[in-house]
Amino acid sequence: MDTKALDLIPTILIIDDSTFNIQLVGWILQDNGYKTLEAQSGAEALEILKSNTPDLILLDVMMPEMTGFELCKIIKSDKKHQNIPVIFFTTLSNIDDIVKGFKVGGVDYVTKPFNKDELVIRIKNHIDLLNSKRKIEQQAKELTATNALKDRMFSIIGHDLRSPVGAIKQALGFIVNGTINPKDEDFLETLQLLVNTTDDAFNLLENLLGWAKSQSDTLKIIPENLNLFDIVSSTCAVLKINSKKKNITINIKIPNDISVISDLNMINSILRNLLGNAIKFTTEQGLIEISANRINDFVQVFIKDNGIGMEPNIVSEIFTSNKHFHTHGTNN
Numbered sequence: 001m002d003t004k005a006l007d008l009i010p011t012i013l014i015i016d017d018s019t020f021n022i023q024l025v026g027w028i029l030q031d032n033g034y035k036t037l038e039a040q041s042g043a044e045a046l047e048i049l050k051s052n053t054p055d056l057i058l059l060d061v062m063m064p065e066m067t068g069f070e071l072c073k074i075i076k077s078d079k080k081h082q083n084i085p086v087i088f089f090t091t092l093s094n095i096d097d098i099v100k101g102f103k104v105g106g107v108d109y110v111t112k113p114f115n116k117d118e119l120v121i122r123i124k125n126h127i128d129l130l131n132s133k134r135k136i137e138q139q140a141k142e143l144t145a146t147n148a149l150k151d152r153m154f155s156i157i158g159h160d161l162r163s164p165v166g167a168i169k170q171a172l173g174f175i176v177n178g179t180i181n182p183k184d185e186d187f188l189e190t191l192q193l194l195v196n197t198t199d200d201a202f203n204l205l206e207n208l209l210g211w212a213k214s215q216s217d218t219l220k221i222i223p224e225n226l227n228l229f230d231i232v233s234s235t236c237a238v239l240k241i242n243s244k245k246k247n248i249t250i251n252i253k254i255p256n257d258i259s260v261i262s263d264l265n266m267i268n269s270i271l272r273n274l275l276g277n278a279i280k281f282t283t284e285q286g287l288i289e290i291s292a293n294r295i296n297d298f299v300q301v302f303i304k305d306n307g308i309g310m311e312p313n314i315v316s317e318i319f320t321s322n323k324h325f326h327t328h329g330t331n332n
Contacts, residue, residue, distance in 0.1 A: 011035040015045045016060040042066030061090040076105035085126045163276045164201035167241040200238045228258045235271045253291040280329035282307035
């Protein structure tokens with residue numbers, strides 16, 4: 001299938017052994033807004049088709065060396081050109097010849113001598129039909145891509161929301177079963193953590209919707225000057241219940257004076273995923289260190305843990321866009 005844009009001027013290949021016919025038809029088509037290519041034999045036409053993909057072919061049936069029927073059959077055997085409409089020029093009028101033309105891949109006939117208006121309207125009809133087919137195929141591709149994006153988004157939402165929603169559920173469970181006493185000093189801290197985690201889950205959902213927009217090229221990036229230490233500290237606070245449950249120590253080794261230009265939602269999502277995975281795959285009483293280095297005009301952030309690591313085959317495919325990996329953490 002030709003990949004040229006649908007709004008380009010259609011190109012028509014005229015194949016006829018008569019120079020006069022080629023010039024006449026070429027003038028008519030160019031006067032009606034079409035581009036033309038010209039060939040006076042089957043061999044010359046096949047040579048042109050090696051480097052061109054016209055939108056339609058006007059093909060004379062009665063040519064020396066190779067008839068139009070034979071040439072059409074060769075053209076239709078090439079996957080690159082098999083969808084190009086072929087209209088035959090012919091003086092033949094018996095039904096057997098007409099049927100033969102359709103059998104080898106022709107879509108229409110124009111008899112010689114031809115009527116100019118009839119020729120133009122037949123060509124227009126087949127060009128319109130071809131463009132409609134291309135639009136349908138393009139819409140089908142876009143629909144397939146949209147469905148794939150939807151499936152991947154559901155998968156990522158399930159993955160990324162599990163951490164904050166799980167933390168909220170766990171904290172509420174502690175309150176309900178009395179593990180956290182409302183009279184304890186850290187009760188208000190727990191409530192505040194619940195509020196912060198709920199806000200973060202909402203922001204995460206907003207960010208995931210933003211990610212979906214980025215996949216469809218509609219994402220708006222809002223860069224701003226951010227303090228890296230504050231962002232990392234906020235992420236650690238959101239995941240505090242998860243790390244505390246496994247007695248994991250998180251050390252932030254980032255100077256207070258490091259600032260970065262970034263989109264807040266994006267950098268939060270990245271840090272939350274990396275730190276959440278570090279907690280998930282680090283064993284009880286483990287250690288996670290978060291550090292950062294300035295490299296010219298950039299800042300490189302490191303999240304290092306002493307957990308179980310990742311299998312080499314997953315590492316090699318982790319950034320493959322159409323794959324999503326899921327593994328149980330150290331607490332299953």
